[in-house]
Amino acid sequence: MTANLLNLNVDTLFEQHSVSEIDAVHKKIQSVVENKREELRTHVGERYRDLLQAADTIAAMQTSAGTLMEQVQHVQANCRSLNEQQLLGFQSTANASAKDAVLQERNAGKKLQTYYGTMAQIKLLTALPELIWTHLDNDRFYAATELFIFSRHISTGLQLDGQSTLMQKLPVARKQWEILRPFHVTIKQAILTALEREELLSEMAVDCLQSLLLLDKSDLSAVLKSFLNLRSSAFLNCLQSGPSEPRRVKDRILASLNVLNSTVDLLDKCLLGDSLLFSRLEECASSTCPPSINRMESSERQLVHLLPDIIAGFRPQFEVPQLTPEQMGSSLQQWLDKMNALAAAHLQQVFALVSNMQTIQDIKSAARTNGRPEFVRLEQQLHLKHSQLDFYARKYVPLINARVREIIRSSWSSAMKQTYEQVLLLIESGQSQPPQQIWREQSDDLPLSLAAALSDQPKRLANRTKGYDGATIELCKRFDSHLTNIVQELNVMLQEPTTRVEDKVSLIEFLRETAEEQLTEYLTNLKGLQLRERPALLLALRNSLALVELCPNLKLCFCQPSSWRQWTDNSSGVGIEHWQRICGLIEEEMLSFWLLIVDDVLAGHNCDEKLPKVINHEVVLSDFALWQTLTLEQRDEDQEQSVQSTIRIPSQPRLSLQTYLHQLIQALNLVVPQTLPPKVLQAFIKRLIEKLLRHYEGLAHAECTKASQNIALQLYFDLKFLERVFSISREERTLYDQIHAQQNQLRDCIDPFDFELFAEHITAHVSRAASRLQGELGVLTPSPAAPSQAATAASSLAHESDPNVLCLSSSGSTSLWFPLLPIVMPQAAGRVNSTERTSLALEPVEKTATTTPTRKSGGNGARKGDSSKSKSSAASFFGMSQEWFR
Template sequence: MSGPTLYDIDVDVLFEQRSIPEIEEVQKRVQSEIEKKREELRTMVGERYRDLLKAADTIAGMKDTSATLITQIQNITTNCTSLNEKQLLGFQTKPKQPLVPDRELHSYYSTVFQIKLLTSLPEMIWSRIDEEQFFLATQLFILSRHISTGLHLDVGNKVIKHFPVAKKQWETLKPFFFTIKQNALCALEKDTLTPEAATDCLLSLFLLEQSSMDGILTTFLQIRAKSYLAALSSDKSAQRRVKDRILSSLEVLNSSVLLIFKCFIDSGNGKGLVVEKLEELASDKAEPTISLMDLDEMDMMYDLPDIIAKFKPTFEMPTITPTMLKSVKDTWLQTVSKIIENQLRNLFDLVSSMKTIQEIKHQSSKLEKDKNWSEMCEKLSLPASLDFYQHYYRPLINSRVRDIVRQSWSKAVSSTHNDIESLLTSSSIAKISENNLKNLWKENVGDIPVSLKQALQQDKKNNKLLMKSKGFCPEIVDICASLDNRLKTIFSEVNVLLEEDSSGQTDEKQSMVNFLKDTSEDCISELITGIKSMEFDRKQDTCILLARLFTAFADLCPHLKLCLSHTYVASNWDRISSDKKNYEKWNRVCALFDDEAFAFWKQFCETFAEEMGPEQIISNNIGIETILNDFTSWESINIEEKDDQDNAVQSTIRVPSQPRISVQFYVFKLIYSLNNSIPETLPRRVLHHLNSILATKILALYGKYIENEFVATNQNAALQLYFDLKFFQLVFLARDDKKVQDEIQRLTNALKNFVDPFDFELFHSYLNGNVKKCAQRLQHELGVLIPYPENVSILADQKPSAGAQDRDPNVLCLSSNGAVSTWFPLLPIITPGSKTGTMSNEGEKGSGAKSKRQSDTKLTSSQSSSSLASAQQTAQNYASNVRSGAAAFFGAMSQEWFR
């Protein structure tokens, strides 16, 4: 039910037609309307009562004021009447004499001509105002006021009674006081104001208000401060660009100093224009004010009294003191400083590009100053060679440049965070891992450069084959490309400022470069902190992706290096300096990226090692059943020795030739799982850490074997376990991993104690040879687990050579984490086997008994020494033939082919 109908409710009908809930709703509305009307009534009564009290107080005050005003007017009228009688009657003290008829006629014409002047003056004043001749307009206004005052005070003049316009005309002329003043003040606010125009306005204000030079100077500087503020503000009628407003404000400051000097200090004649014009006006040679009027009835001028015909404005000649000038000037500078701190700083905040800042700096340098600027500053008690641009504007420009760099970096970091967050979703991680496994070693047409120009490009992101070899998926490349493009924009914008041709600003430019470096380093820290604080499932694929991402930041963001490692060099700032100090921040950031990447790799290694623990595959207990099912066939070696009668005695010994079956199965499963997670692209440092974790678990398992009583009493089991440990030591471990090496040395020494010393001395050389041969056979499969190139050299019975790649540059190194290291070999290394030496007589004497004891075991012979010697001889002959044929071929080519 609407509001107006509530007043027409019939209660009886309401109870007949409406239900109880509807009646209750009506009651609530009625009650609400009642309360609203009560509130309106209280408000209305309170407001009227307050207005009545205020009106009563105002009326009482007006009564007192009116009484005082009437008394003062009466006194003024009496005094003016007396003065007028003295002036009109020639200061006669004798009783008045009746005027002759000619005198009356002269008075008549005089009064009529004065009225004529009053009626003509408004148009003349308006003409001067339109022409911005405010000083002339002011003189005419003062003349009109003088004439009007004389006519009003001439109460005995009968002619005035017949011309009421004489008294009413002043009401038309009186507003010109405010009109002239307002237009003069507005003219002083103009951006482009000449000293002559400023002097005209200042003289107008001086005559209108009869103020002192101190007041005129204070008013002028207040107006110039207001003009400066207006130059910074946006004009709604014509929206000016920020650059134009900044340059216009600078022109206002420079022109204000020039105007102060010209108008008040020295215009070229040792005096200011204001004092010079006032002296001309007050001199005896100055024409009366009425001469400024263009009248056709100038022949009636003789009828005017001298008090009007010879009227000139009267005033006291003003002076300006250094103390007064300094006080007013300091107040103006303080006002300007406040405006700069607020409005100008806010205006600079609207500048969004370095190009605009460069234009501001370029055009500001072109603003011309007066040739006597230093002298002007000295006489105005301003700092020597005051430069508003250098003192006020340049610090704000530099501050804004830093803000733009910081904001651009913050946007780049924020955008990169968003890209990474979208990348770390479960669906994206799964898709990336699947595509990476499928396409990592799958060649596409777009992987190979289609032209020499594309091949020679410095941007690594365009080399898709290189990205695959490093394990960088397209998503990682896109994130790095996006970040690098944003940094390219930042670097280019700063470069715009640093390339400008300006002398004496080298320190400032170097400071800007240092700020860019510091900001880049801080924002990189923010980027890393933001990535680490993201909430995501820390699975293997996620850790791998983030680890590669941190590595890619250093490799695929060349403009990040430019921002962190460049220095300003005159005329060519983006040239990389040879000074190592310039690379400190870049090296520090790269080290930070490496540390964060390695932290995620460590998480991957821990998770991977937890899932691939050796105890899940390799049995924990050693017994007869383990020997039968898990131990591999041993190699039988025939040795020939002589007895005491120099008779030839042949003996057969058996030594392990391969690791246990479960160990081999574990190793191959480890390789298979590692290739599924991160195929062939694991960095050497990470692989070393992973091998250390796995070796620790394996050694812990073998440590339990040593405590097994069966191993302590079974020499064959101890030899097989010893072989396994030597295999792990050769393949997995590096020599500098002292902790693990010491542990494995402890375990091997313990196992040696379980073997007869004489037998171990006999088997030792064969054991080591078999370990190397086993590792050689499996080298191409085990390449993914070999962390150091020296391990490969040991397997090949060669010494590691740091210059191998340099001597053989045709060998393609697909996956590398440095300049001299490979992650996996391209082909298995084939070398001739070592010859089996003959044993000494002392060794031959005791070998028979030992080999006889070993023949009692259930192990079968896998290869005879004669067949091994034959195979070794065949391989050696083949290698010799190959070398000789290759030497002959290349020798012929060097002599004949290239001639």
């Protein structure tokens, strides 16, 4: 392209091309010249600039020397002409000829002066581009703008005289203006770029605004609008991070806040009242302002005597604009509305990149340190709404609070999601494995020192007694570590002094609500799996209950630490209520899993299938245990003779019932290696008793039962045994009424006189059988707690410490996993003598006939002595005090 332009024939150009093509060629030539000039300037650089200036100075000195020589010659010619004029009176030449000669000389001098003035203006035009670039490089935008206006003024004067012979011989003037014309766009672009800077000083802002007023001759309202739009662009630029210059999120947020505050501060310093801009405009409009020629170099200023007055005395003209507070407030309100939209669209995206509370605290501390403009005074002066200029409070604080909540929610969601996925993995891996042996002793079960025992380390043996294996403990450890990070990060925000108390309380409440929401979602997802296999159900409920017991930071999300209670005041009790409610919710959901396991076990061992449905003679011989034969001795009041009568009384429940209960125990041991929680055990017993009562109800309506008193007596004994073993009290009204109704129904099948005789002995035998079989049925029998404590213990799946039992399975909640060992109480056999006790011990092996007198004396004392002896021997064997057995 450049080669084609160099080979261009100017003479044939207008003959071979149209006007539009010639115009295009002209623009291309001008563009190439500008590019070459830029390349030359870039290539030469700063080190050769002084050399060029020296060359220009030498050329100027050469021109000045030549001009001086010409002037000396003119002085000599003038002196010669004056000498001749003095001799005119002595000459014979006419006066008319002398006047013509003077006019010719004057015209020649005028033409010469015009010529020198034109040359001086062209010299200025050639020096102006380099000078304008120098001012632009040094961020002196108004000086560059004034020189550009000055060059346009010179070029306009030369173009108006373009038809003269001199100007037609000097096309360089027109070409030089073509070089200077693009500076209008260049200067304006440099001003706009400067106004988009992140750090903008008030002096530079005034320089840019004054340059815009002079360059485009626009009014102040338009300049203000442009200024605010450029500060909006600066705000967006701060929020972005380019690949070449990456910036941290904190720096971007603080930079954007600084742009907003500095914009308001610049408006206050530059445009309100007697500000810098109006002071600068008044100085430029005064008569004492120096002309634009003074901004030229010294070599060019020496040519001022050759320039016309219109050029030498030129200075920019300003009309001091007026900007009322209402106009300023209206423009600022529009800008605020725009910034609200930009902040909602872009600032929130940047805040979404903040990943921890420490960064947020650093942002708040830096925002407090940097300070803010006096927005209250400005709002009153500009008639704006309250706190509209407080950008930090209106735009950043809500986003900070929202981001803090989002961090808490995302951290909780991530922790809960990972825990849920780990629970699924444990469930999938546990279904294919046999039930875990949690009773295998390990070396690290017991603490090695008292300090380790008193520390917060997980009690391994205690956890294993609850069914929490190593995988469950590790699961809870990971979950609790996530919660530790959440609590610590929130503590960073709560300890930050600039956070309001209301915001701190709101964050604490949000943490509690988020924890409750995530736990509820976890339980919902767990229920949505619709687990039916026993191992899967057991793993699910065991891991879920472990979260409450083995994750102390979970409780801190509901019950605030002591360092937080200074802001919550009386809300600590509310936190405990929420914690109890979420624990109740977890226990309720896990109870449904337990009930599925219970129903599955009972469905696999149905009493209708295990127990005989019809009682005949064969069943009596094979199923009924040996009865105890008692000989009663009574005296006849009339004859005073002893009358002996023999009665037979059941001594233990049916063998099929004992076998069935033993099979249930074995099934539970296979499914659940540890004992059942009290609430689950209560539900299991309730369902078991309901099934057994339906079975015994069918037997009670059978003809064989109504026809045989012995069958009815054995069935009555079984029901009394079930009532005693499973502690069916009046508090469980439904079961209590059902079992007593069936007992009364079977009692109707027994002779009243015989039942009156049997009743006392049946009660004693039931008590003995229950005490004897309690060790075998221990996993099914509830703990021997007081009636008032039984209801409390049955209302929870958690556990409670007891001073009579080693704290192996206690978590300090409500009840024990393990009941006490069965102990034969003295009052249980208070009316039986030593011979009868011997027969009871031999009952399972052989039948023994005993004689029981009607009146028994001294039996209680003997029993008390034997019981105290057994207690002391047992206490000495286990190394415990006798209080342990009470």
